[in-house]
Amino acid sequence: MKRRHLLAGIAAVAGVGLSGCQSSCDEGVSLDRETVFHWKMVTSWPQNFPGLGTGARDLAQLIEQMSGGRIKITLYGAGELVGPFEVFDAVSQGRAELGHSTPYYWKGKLACADFFTVVPMGLTAEEMNAWFYYGGGLALWEEAYKPFGLIPNPAGNSGTQMGGWFNREINSLADMKGLKIRMPGLGAEVYSKIGAVPVNLPGTELYQAMQTGVIDAVEYVGPYNDLALGFHRVAKFYYSPGWQEPGSAIECMINAKAFAQLPADLQSIVRNAMKVANLMMLSEYTARNQQALVTLVEKHGVQLRRFPDDVLGELKRYSAEVVEAAAARDPLSQRVWASQKAFRDQVAPWTGLSLKSFLDLREL
């Protein structure tokens, strides 16, 4: 017998209904405060992987803590319950209640998924959050996941990523032709356009893929993750800027049926814990990336390079084509991109006038 039933029984014995509020107690208090929900969280990263795995762990702990133990979460690293690219299906099917991943991994199931992680030459982390919460982005994302029985949430952001690790210097677009590069999302489609061969592999397989020549170049996140994965041992040149991922969103999807069973206070706790996770992950990446970069350069002799301007110009042109083509895939993709594009066109001049203008000055 569950504790709340026990209490209800006691109350019945004592002749006082639990819902019968006396003059001394406040109204509007949800009374199911005893049921404990046992949930599973599956993820696309190893347990405790810097930033991403620790982000999932911290989120699970936060929900337990704020709920006072009324939600208990068992965390599964990639491959422990399901594979890193099976998270979406697992949560959709109810094999887990929570899934910590990133939307562009699901582009094969949902054409518009790319737009909820990141768009090449698109929004930064700060702007993505502004679009999600105050620009209609999250409402569109919810609409997109609804047919799968899922509720999406931004639950982290990597900040602006790097452009990737290369074994040779990139002096022209020709140097990228034929290159087998690990790259997901719309960035991969840009690489296809210029004659490279993008493949998507989970983070855990990248080091070996580089070592064995399965791929020639790799882009994962940024210094904090890349140092942990040891890319400096298999590639020499580290390129910026991350034109393809200016601010990549991490998600935590919820099984909608499981969510509906929670009382209102726990629903609020779960969804707001994800906002906390969103803030904390970006803060952690911001703090740790530079430490890792210093280690990469000073200890491991990594060569920092910036893509040549004409290469960036071409990548920008192809990015616009790829994004428009992605938007044309179906009516929902079209609406999502129309919303995000309008937001970008509006927010970019403000970011330029305020944040960028300040950063220019600080570097003077």
Next chain:
Amino acid sequence: MKRRHLLAGIAAVAGVGLSGCQSSCDEGVSLDRETVFHWKMVTSWPQNFPGLGTGARDLAQLIEQMSGGRIKITLYGAGELVGPFEVFDAVSQGRAELGHSTPYYWKGKLACADFFTVVPMGLTAEEMNAWFYYGGGLALWEEAYKPFGLIPNPAGNSGTQMGGWFNREINSLADMKGLKIRMPGLGAEVYSKIGAVPVNLPGTELYQAMQTGVIDAVEYVGPYNDLALGFHRVAKFYYSPGWQEPGSAIECMINAKAFAQLPADLQSIVRNAMKVANLMMLSEYTARNQQALVTLVEKHGVQLRRFPDDVLGELKRYSAEVVEAAAARDPLSQRVWASQKAFRDQVAPWTGLSLKSFLDLREL
């Protein structure tokens, strides 16, 4: 009689202790889930003032919602219970449990307070959060507020502010001499150095102060707030960049004694609600500032100007002097600035390589 006492009475009658956990219920569950805490939140802004007042309101509602009504908060706008600059004392003395404001208003009581809002030429919003949560900043802030019986929390950020509204064009530093300008924090001390006359006034008094000539120039936040306050009706030139406030933190302080009386789950809810508020306020400013800027320029004919480079160079030089002098005020200020400076010197090159490098490309 409080509801939990009522239930305890019932349980006693029925011969079952509330703390006697049956095999079917989980351990580690805090059992005080019935007490309702009635708290007050005082603020330095009017109720529902864009971004700041709405941020305080949303935070209060979020705490109520996540706590399932176990914390009820009565919100007071500036001047309703205490004046906008009396928030710190009111919460310190226990006249309110929560205070929504910004640290640099308390520099008269606490020398290092400036560093927890913003430093001219210092950290951006993203970097401030990284410093607070992953760079030791919040721990130092907690140490600073502890003697006052207060627990500080970042609870919002304005993002990069504007440089202010002026009645005449600024072509040289000489144009700023003698100017009576509304400016708080360390930015005010820089203006003093160059021969201007900074004054601090709450937001609600600024329009009239400009209109009556009490001040000649005004800096408050950015387009979203400045449009609401009507500055375009009393000044013509709107300057960027906001060299003096690249990412100003908003705080919500907690009375430490009141906090200690909360059960663990509510403590977590209160402190994490403030992180949610932090994320949401910056997101809102990012989304709304550009909309307001378009209105200011297109509808009201506001003239956008950038401070001349030599003026910015001088302001940068004076800023460094002012910040070092502020750090020398007492040993705690010295430690706080040493921490923030080391963090800035570390994070600025990363922001330059990643975010700024991307923003340069996007503007190409």
